[in-house]
Amino acid sequence: RPGEDFAARLSARAGRMSASAIRELLKLTQRPEIISFAGGLPAPELFPLDAIRAAANAVLDRHGPAAVQYGTTEGHLPLREWIAAQTPGLTPGHVQIVTGSQQGLDLLGKILIDEGDVVLVEAPTYLGALQSFQPYGPRYVELPTDEHGIDVDALEDVLKTHPAKLLYAIPNFQNPTGRTLSLERRRRLVELTAQYGVMVLEDDPYGKLRFTGEALPSLFTLGLERVGGDPERNHVLYSGSFSKTLVPGLRDAWVQGPHLIIEKLVQAKQGADLHTPIFNQMIITELVGEVLPRQIEIVKRAYGERAQHMVGRLREHFPAGVQFTEPEGGMFLWVTLPQGLDTTELFPRALERGVAYVPGRPFFALGGGANTMRLSYSSATPEQIERGVRALAETFREAMG
Numbered sequence: 001r002p003g004e005d006f007a008a009r010l011s012a013r014a015g016r017m018s019a020s021a022i023r024e025l026l027k028l029t030q031r032p033e034i035i036s037f038a039g040g041l042p043a044p045e046l047f048p049l050d051a052i053r054a055a056a057n058a059v060l061d062r063h064g065p066a067a068v069q070y071g072t073t074e075g076h077l078p079l080r081e082w083i084a085a086q087t088p089g090l091t092p093g094h095v096q097i098v099t100g101s102q103q104g105l106d107l108l109g110k111i112l113i114d115e116g117d118v119v120l121v122e123a124p125t126y127l128g129a130l131q132s133f134q135p136y137g138p139r140y141v142e143l144p145t146d147e148h149g150i151d152v153d154a155l156e157d158v159l160k161t162h163p164a165k166l167l168y169a170i171p172n173f174q175n176p177t178g179r180t181l182s183l184e185r186r187r188r189l190v191e192l193t194a195q196y197g198v199m200v201l202e203d204d205p206y207g208k209l210r211f212t213g214e215a216l217p218s219l220f221t222l223g224l225e226r227v228g229g230d231p232e233r234n235h236v237l238y239s240g241s242f243s244k245t246l247v248p249g250l251r252d253a254w255v256q257g258p259h260l261i262i263e264k265l266v267q268a269k270q271g272a273d274l275h276t277p278i279f280n281q282m283i284i285t286e287l288v289g290e291v292l293p294r295q296i297e298i299v300k301r302a303y304g305e306r307a308q309h310m311v312g313r314l315r316e317h318f319p320a321g322v323q324f325t326e327p328e329g330g331m332f333l334w335v336t337l338p339q340g341l342d343t344t345e346l347f348p349r350a351l352e353r354g355v356a357y358v359p360g361r362p363f364f365a366l367g368g369g370a371n372t373m374r375l376s377y378s379s380a381t382p383e384q385i386e387r388g389v390r391a392l393a394e395t396f397r398e399a400m401g
């Protein structure tokens with residue numbers, strides 16, 4: 001009936017949902033005259049389109065109708081075999097293909113989080129994870145972070161007072177801060193969570209995009225080591241993605257963990273989408289051998305140059321009192337303005353000057369961060385970085401008086 005109050009029909013779970021600031025911004029920053037430091041968009045000019053075209057043809061030649069038939073929920077076995085082979089002791093049965101790691105976050109929220117469960121998250125953390133977990137009614141407890149990532153002393157204090165279900169962390173080139181969790185803190189985080197019986201979800205879409213410094217072992221690997229390499233007893237789950245190393249639009253990612261978790265994830269996925277597009281999985285499988293390692297080198301170099309360029313411009317143009325991180329990899333850096341300034345309020349003024357960013361507030365589970373913002377350098381040219389940083393600096397100067 002016209003004007004029926006549909007809002008009253010929504011579930012309590014639907015009532016907990018809200019829009020993604022990044023997704024909403026993406027619509028806005030598609031305008032060509034805007035220099036966007038907002039969405040974490042991989043550089044489109046680097047996509048290996050010729051290799052993808054050849055792979056698509058090879059898939060159809062090799063698999064024929066099976067390439068566009070229903071596939072298994074677990075995912076294309078040769079792809080799961082390749083993923084499992086990257087970690088000693090892992091078998092394809094420990095690997096679940098998901099439709100982007102974003103779906104992995106949602107399905108893991110569904111099978112792990114009961115209403116009121118304590119979920120430990122970094123302050124700030126990836127807003128997409130907060131969006132995925134929120135409908136399942138977690139009670140967030142924030143973990144303070146500094147230039148070396150999560151403050152593990154604070155973590156120990158939290159664990160003593162809050163029986164937690166899950167700790168969600170992005171140890172490499174964190175979204176949104178660009179920071180990397182130090183080795184010493186990785187070891188202590190894995191030890192403390194094991195001691196207190198807290199599962200860890202390591203979200204690592206950027207791990208391969210290190211352009212400076214030494215590679216560090218994943219939390220998953222450290223978790224495996226403490227249980228003699230047995231994937232059945234590792235309390236750390238790992239989420240990986242091909243979005244930032246190959247292309248995001250094929251929506252191919254995976255979760256690795258103990259059989260019981262994977263089995264439950266399969267059941268949750270059966271109810272969600274039956275399976276990730278099999279054609280896409282077969283294309284990715286064609287690319288992981290030669291194209292992927294080559295692409296990682298190309299992307300690392302390009303993002304390293306863009307990060308270095310942006311940091312150089314920030315140093316040159318930003319007013320004193322504005323702080324920013326200097327990432328060792330990934331796609332983002334984090335800006336902190338003097339207390340009292342509000343990046344959500346400043347956003348329209350920056351936009352008038354032709355530049356967009358993601359205000360920091362949505363990255364904090366429990367509010368805060370009004371004076372922060374995330375900048376992505378991955379899909380901006382050197383000229384756009386120069387112009388965009390100048391526009392931001394002018395916006396800040398005007399606001400700082």
Ligand SMILES: Cc1ncc(COP(=O)(O)O)c(CN[C@@H](CCCC(=O)O)C(=O)O)c1O
Pocket residue numbers: 020022023026038039040041099100101102103126128170175203205240241242243248251252253
């Ligand atoms: C820590 C972390 N975990 C999962 C994801 C989702 O990546 P995929 O679903 O694997 O493409 C991402 C991708 N986040 C990007 C892309 C968001 C894409 C968008 O909403 O337009 C961003 O923060 O801008 C991430 O940073």
